[in-house]
Amino acid sequence: MSLTITPLSPALGAQISGVDISRDITAAQRDAIEQALLQHQVLFFRDQPINPEQQARFAARFGDLHIHPIYPNVPNTPQVLVLDTAVTDVRDNAVWHTDVTFLPTPALGAVLSAKQLPAYGGDTLWASGIAAFEALSAPLRGMLDGLTATHDFTKSFPLERFGTTAEDLARWEATRRNNPPLSHPVVRTHPVSGRKALFVNEGFTTRINELSELESEALLKLLFAHATRPEFSIRWRWQEHDVAFWDNRVTQHFAVDDYRPNRRVMHRATILGDVPF
Numbered sequence: 001m002s003l004t005i006t007p008l009s010p011a012l013g014a015q016i017s018g019v020d021i022s023r024d025i026t027a028a029q030r031d032a033i034e035q036a037l038l039q040h041q042v043l044f045f046r047d048q049p050i051n052p053e054q055q056a057r058f059a060a061r062f063g064d065l066h067i068h069p070i071y072p073n074v075p076n077t078p079q080v081l082v083l084d085t086a087v088t089d090v091r092d093n094a095v096w097h098t099d100v101t102f103l104p105t106p107a108l109g110a111v112l113s114a115k116q117l118p119a120y121g122g123d124t125l126w127a128s129g130i131a132a133f134e135a136l137s138a139p140l141r142g143m144l145d146g147l148t149a150t151h152d153f154t155k156s157f158p159l160e161r162f163g164t165t166a167e168d169l170a171r172w173e174a175t176r177r178n179n180p181p182l183s184h185p186v187v188r189t190h191p192v193s194g195r196k197a198l199f200v201n202e203g204f205t206t207r208i209n210e211l212s213e214l215e216s217e218a219l220l221k222l223l224f225a226h227a228t229r230p231e232f233s234i235r236w237r238w239q240e241h242d243v244a245f246w247d248n249r250v251t252q253h254f255a256v257d258d259y260r261p262n263r264r265v266m267h268r269a270t271i272l273g274d275v276p277f
């Protein structure tokens, strides 16, 4: 059976059916999914009840997996992290962000599986950095291309919220030591498709390096607002056993925090990426 790819909006997002990702997918299926990811930037699969080992195996078909420094993992499958509102304060995901841009090699992408959901609420939005970049005026595109920006782990993981126990504090201190603020290009070229995307995000980007502080602040404010406009984004209403697979090189996302104290549990496998250029 071949894959069916149903685009969901002009900027990004497609639903994929006709594949069971709990099984070892074929090379042809893998390649078709990769092509769909390059084109649509975020893919959604429905009715895919997968266990953590299956999720890690599927994600590992697209690259080596990352073990997150802060979030808890599934016991015995550390490549799969757990976002459980009963265990972890996940409010830092309710800001537009690209995952782990505080790393020299931010994630290529991630595979997120819905395990337990509130009756309603808890949607996730994604936005296309490609659509956002292409919609800017030529003079602004020209100015941004070539600039660099600072990304800082502590912007989304502040000590106040991640250093409550001695163990958490030690982990946070070590993570901060190992991940000092670093620079990435403001406009990133996709390493496979060659398309250009805006690559600053409110979660981790603190400063455009080549501008004055005032200029940087004003321009980042503009870019954060522009990048997440409705026409560049898609909102996914989860059902249990849905799986989302996004290209973290050219998108950002926002997990809506509107359902607590109801519980929501997600599992994520994160695929290592390369140095942005």
Ligand SMILES: O=C(O)CCC(=O)C(=O)O
Binding pocket: 083, 093, 099, 110, 112, 123, 124, 253, 254, 255, 266, 268
């Ligand atoms: O919980 C979600 O829907 C997404 C959370 C998130 O930001 C992530 O998994 O990277």
Ligand SMILES: [Fe+2]
Binding pocket: 093, 097, 098, 099, 253
């Ligand atoms: Fe995220």
